[in-house]
Amino acid sequence: MTTYGHKGVEAVQNRDYAAAIPLLDKALESSNSPAWLLARSQAHKHLKNYDAALHDAELAYHTAAERGSGNSRKQMIEAQYRRSVIYHTLRRYADADCCAKWSMLLAEGRPAREDDGVEKNVDQDGNYSVTYEDGVGDTKGQPGQGADDKMGMLSGIMGGSSSSTTAKTGFEADWKRAYIWRSQVLGVLKTVPEDHPGRKISVTKIPPKPQKTVAKKPDPKPVPAPSDNASKQPIETPAPAPGSVPDEQLKLRVDFYQNNQDVTVSLFVKDAKKEDLQVAFSKHQVQISPLPRATASYVKAGDREATSTLLLGGEINPSGSRWSATPRKIELVLRKASPGAKWATWGKEEIGAVAAEAGQEAPDLSAAASTEPMPAQAAPAGLAASSPSGPAYPTSSKTGPKDWEKLADEEEDDKQDVNFFFKQLYKGATPEQQRAMMKSFTESNGTSLSTDWEDVKARKVEMIPPDGVEAKKWDP
Structure with missing residues (x-):
């Protein structure tokens, strides 16, 4: 055993x-x-x-x-x-x-x-x-x-108390x-x-002791005895039969946050190929395909299970929305149709394609096949045509030309300083990424931040001071 x-x-x-x-x-x-x-x-x-x-x-x-x-x-x-x-x-x-x-x-x-x-x-x-x-x-x-x-x-040298240590x-x-x-x-x-x-609180510090419910089962595939000459072989298990995994288990882990203008939705999915992804926005839906499913390895592009339809918690401006993808997640930035409206929830995920509501245009995945994420600084394509705006005057600002009639909105966004950024970064990170952030930030004295645990776990993250600054070791 x-x-x-x-x-x-x-x-x-x-x-x-x-x-x-x-x-x-x-x-x-x-x-x-x-x-x-x-x-x-x-x-x-x-x-x-x-x-x-x-x-x-x-x-x-x-x-x-x-x-x-x-x-x-x-x-x-x-x-x-x-x-x-x-x-x-x-x-x-x-x-x-x-x-x-x-x-x-x-x-x-x-x-x-x-x-x-x-x-x-x-x-x-x-x-x-x-x-x-x-x-x-x-x-x-x-x-x-x-x-x-x-x-x-x-603290002791300066006369401070150590009672709280x-x-x-x-x-x-x-x-x-x-x-x-x-x-x-x-x-x-x-x-x-x-x-x-x-x-609401419904939990107790010491949980009720559950009963052991595991019934005796037949032995799994025999585990080969280790030998000096044989290399370790991965444990192979048969893939689930197509359609045998309930929809609820196929759904992705989702996180979201919002401001006055956008709702940002993070879909945690591994190994989605950015070049193959098709993301289509409509007023009340977002359709994404093809998605790999960790719990159903049989899923292939074109299968029903490879598509997710996100039924949104509010109306969006499709032309003002954008997406990006990394090896571990897909991020959607949904432009609210009504700026300032607070969404109670981002919505829900349905497996497969879902028909659009009556009177709505269905997402066109074929047209979205070549969609690329929009640069964060650029104005969303087609937004100027759909809503009147003031002239964008030339500027040397890194954020590009400003529409002075929307200055109040931009000032509100400016309140989201670097502390807000780090809070959101922590919020969207996995526990493994958070460990990497803590280790790299602490060991480098705040000069380096990494989310790659595989990279930093076995080494000390060296301090890299900014150009023109000399790092000195402090000794009491």
């Missing part, structure tokens, strides 16, 4: 989630190992089996607490973090923040059964009252900020991960309407 467990964990690390689950199922028949439960929870979450993912995270928490081994606290920290990620995916944002905070408290060395009152932070309407600013400023208990670091020594616990990285994740959760929470159910 140990071999199955190790192979299952390795498959999760390699992101082969479909192969990991039967291996971990077999391993967990004889042992409730918290490490295996957490790995299976992660696999279920990526395959959009959210109930199963939550079940495994909660069972891992209880099993780790009962065992009381050397790894128990770390596994409990991880279990609370996993709960937070799952609740966020389910749009239960208040519950997600509570679990992230409990993960931080465990990393600080606080008692697991302490009544910390995190879930009691609600207003008179029963909505969660913790704000984004509260979360960002919640660093008092950060472990490892003791008087042995330079800032602590400087905290000792190292061994879980500093876990605390930082949960702290950064909270900023993303609370950043989303502040954008949702006041009556959104995700603002």
Whole structure:
């Protein structure tokens, strides 16, 4: 069984989630190992089996607490973090923040059964009252900020008090991960309407202990014994039969934010080829094809499952909208038909092509085949023809000519300074990208920022000062 467990964990690390689950199922028949439960929870979450993912995270928490081994606290920290990620995916944002905070408290060395009152932070309407600013400023208990670091020594030299410093616990990285994740959760929470159910608390610090429900299953494909001469072969699992994956599991993970002019929608999808993508905008829909589906590897261009239709939460100006694509996501910038209108939600995704409503023009994918993302500085094509505007006078500004009749709108946009940019960057990043950002920014003393974890995880990010500035090492 140990071999199955190790192979299952390795498959999760390699992101082969479909192969990991039967291996971990077999391993967990004889042992409730918290490490295996957490790995299976992660696999279920990526395959959009959210109930199963939550079940495994909660069972891992209880099993780790009962065992009381050397790894128990770390596994409990991880279990609370996993709960937070799952609740966020389910749009239960208040519950997600509570679990992230409990993960931080465990990393600080606080008692697991302490009544910390995190879930009691609600207003008179029963909505969660913790704000984004509260979360960002919640660093008092950060472990490892003791008087042995330079800032602590400087505080002592200057006569400051060290009473607020905290000792190292061994879980500093876990605390930082949960702290950064909270900023993303609370950043989303502040954008949702006041009556959104995700603002309500329905979670408890110690979850009800779920029952072990995994039934005995036939052995997965035999795992070959390792040999000195044989190279490691990937675990092969048969692809799902066409049409066997429910539509709900095919849907993409989506995030969005908005300002007075645009709604920006991020669709998290891997390996979409920019040169093949066809994106068509209409007033109430966006149609995208072809999309690879991680949970259904049989999907090919032209299949129904390769197309997504986004039914939007408001009306847009198709000619003023644009898109861009990277290896990990597709980003849509939707120009609002009514500037200043606040969308309650970005909309919803339907698998396959959806007929346009009566009286609307259907998206033309053939015409959109050659669509390229519009430069961020350029005025949207056709916008001047559809709405009157003042003359654009010559200017040396990097943003190009200005329409002085719209100066008020531009001044509003100027309020979104570099801090706003970094907040949005964190908000749209994956936990792996956030770790890369934290590591690169900290090690380089704020001179470098990377979102590529594979690039920075095994090296120290060197400080690269701006031209004309000499970097000097500070010693107390």
